[in-house]
Amino acid sequence: MEKPNINYINEIADNDTVFKKKIIRILKEELPLEIAEYENKMNISDYFGASNLVRKIKHKISVVGMKKSYNIADTFEYNLKNQSEELKSDFNNILFVLQNYTASL
Numbered sequence: 001m002e003k004p005n006i007n008y009i010n011e012i013a014d015n016d017t018v019f020k021k022k023i024i025r026i027l028k029e030e031l032p033l034e035i036a037e038y039e040n041k042m043n044i045s046d047y048f049g050a051s052n053l054v055r056k057i058k059h060k061i062s063v064v065g066m067k068k069s070y071n072i073a074d075t076f077e078y079n080l081k082n083q084s085e086e087l088k089s090d091f092n093n094i095l096f097v098l099q100n101y102t103a104s105l
Helices: 007-013 017-043 047-063 067-081 088-104
Strands: none
Touching (some): 007 017, 047 088
């Protein structure tokens, strides 16, 4: 599995440490809430609601440079909209890696 990195955040922050810290803070605050809400939606088979959360999370995946994982999340979002859990395990593995990485920032 690919590893997240801070390269894109550094690029868009362009040496603005306040902006960089703001992005990191947003990741650290929003991601756990979105993951918990995603898990709740999946537990009640609310695939449409879960797909909306996957859409939010996939942008965070992109911000930490996980391009392949972004593509998996994008396909998983589409699958959920079609009432399919295909790629759920892959997406959950991505969430695990993403959570650990953002917690270490």
